[in-house]
Amino acid sequence: MNSYCSAGLSRILIDRRDGFRMKVLKAADRLQAADRLSRDFIHAQQGAALAALLEHARDTVPAWRDRIKGPEHIEGADAYHVLQDIPVLSKEELKENMARFLSSVSGGAVDNATGGSSGIPLRFKVDRMRQIAGEAAHIWGNSMTGWKYGDRLAMLWGSDQDVREALADARRALRCWIENIRWYNAFDMGEDRMAEYHRAMTRFRPHLMVAYAGSAYAYADYLRHRQIVPDYPLKGIVTSAEVLTDDMRKTIESVFQKPVYDRYGSREFGPVAAECSAQSGMHINEMDCVLEIQSDDPCSIPGPILITYLRNYAMPFIRYDTGDLGVFMPEEECACGRKTRRLARVIGRQSDIITTASGRQIHGEWFTHLMYGLEGIRQFQLIQETRFQYRLVLVADWHTASRHENMLREKILNAVGPESIVNFEYVQHIYPMPSGKHRFTVSMVGR
Ligand SMILES: [Zn+2]
Structure with missing residues (x-):
């Protein structure tokens, strides 16, 4: 289906209940607009959201009650100081004391879980605000590549959870069709399967392919060895969920003749940072996250990435140690004109000691x-x-x-x-x- 029809139908037919889809699109518009406003504006918005989250967590979440200091009413400008005094939250601690990290006013929250790249599977709660923000952040991240709402999207992805839902549920299949999204299971990448994916993607002609870095690489390598020159995707390839090496990027770009855009995110928070067309670091979603790097010199020495997520009141994540290491780009404006801070790179701690x-x-x-x-x-x-x-x-x-x-x-x-x-x-x-x-x-x- 062409992008225009998909965008129109999606608006009318998808997630109509309580105006969910319209809220997602509004939130996505806000994210995209905020990126281009001044640093002061971004800082003020983020500070106000942080202050509100800290007050909420202190008032309604048992585990945070004594950990969050500061005045009774926290001003946006003071919120960062209050945050600095809060101890870092580890995955282990969260997992062991799960119930204490839930808000007493978390009505309507649903379960979610991560497979645990660092070996610690985690179940957690997300509320509706988090669901809206998460979907909006996907649109925001995709739009960094020139993708527009309604454009065709090929997901070479394999989180069991996502694929099972996509295939088992006929309504979901219809939804994928309306939304111009197709799923190709990245956990099933034998040669026969990749040949099938190639035939299907040739017909589908996605604008964007979203894949694990390793899957995108394996698929590109398969095509290269057969001297197949794909005429898709039309706009680019988004890689995520694992480390993309320069060599992998080069191979993928040379096979598809389109740019690769790296992305950093997690199941807990959705897309956290996304690369733009300047391909010079990943812009952080500062409207939804406060991202800290614990390092004496976070622009050159990698340190643990801590995330305070501003849009999940059911279970506030505050100074949460993601298990990844990162480095910031120097605070210069990106060539694309966006004003948000950028991550230079992420070193996923995806290794056994x-x-x-x-x-x-x-x-x-x-x-x-x-x-x-x-x-x-x-x-x-x-x-x-x-x-x-x-x-x-x-x-x-x-x-x-x-x-x-x-x-x-x-x-x-x-x-x-x-x-x-x-x-x-x-x-x-x-x-x-x-x-x-x-x-x-x-x-x-x-x-
Ligand atoms: Zn940029």
Whole structure:
């Protein structure tokens, strides 16, 4: 269906109850407009929303009652100071004391859950304001790429939850048709399936393809090896949910001949930051989130990303440690003219810590640094099979990459101990974990 018809039909037919869809579209318009207003305006709006959230949390949520200090009535300008004094909230703490983090006035809230990229599955509550804000943020993020409401959207995605809902429910299928959205299961990416996806997408001609970085890469790689030149998507590819390396971006862009826009988000908050056409960092959704980076120099030294989410009163997330590390862009205005702060990059903590035979613990990020700049290696996964046995799985050009084997083995043995064994395995694809995220390191020891 063309974009114009889809936009018109969606407005009339989708989520009419209580004017939900119109509220989503209004909120999306507000987000897009706010990005281009002054820093002072953004700061004032965010401060006022933060003050309101903190008061609400202190008044109605048992766990926050004693943690939020400050005056009885918090002014917008003071809200950031009050926030700074609040202790960081970890996923573990939230999970263990779930009931205490619910607001006493959370009527109408529904359950949601995350698969837990950091290994901690979390169930949480979302209210209607959060649902509206989340959908609006998707429109906001997509629109950064030149996508317009009603444009065709191909989702190469695989969160079981989303796909099951999309396929099992006939009403949902009809809804996808009206909304110009098609789903392609990223958890089922065998060659036959990818051939099917290619045929279907050729017919559908999406404007935008939204995919896990790894899935977009695997799909691009499949097309490239068959010398298939796709004539879709028409506008670009959005990657999300896992780390996009420069090499992956280059491959995807060269196969599709369209730009890749990276995005950072989570199931808890929806899209948090999105790349614009300038492709120079990800604009933060500052109307819905206060994003902090705990680092002495957050523009150069990566630190934990803390999010205070302003639009979920059923279960306020305040200074919530996402488990990811990030770095801000310097505070200069983006070439696109938007005034929001940008994230330069996100380092997803999607790795197991490797505990060596001698007891040394090595963070997964260490192994990613080992691979920096090595020609021919597109993706890797280090698997610790036993205390002494490691397997380095590579998606790589064997002729080029095998020249690095001795150097890699030596460096890894230096770190994990000389008594260990490192084997190499070359594969076509490394598939994401059931959570949809890619893990750089996997330890089978102690599982
Ligand atoms: Zn920009």
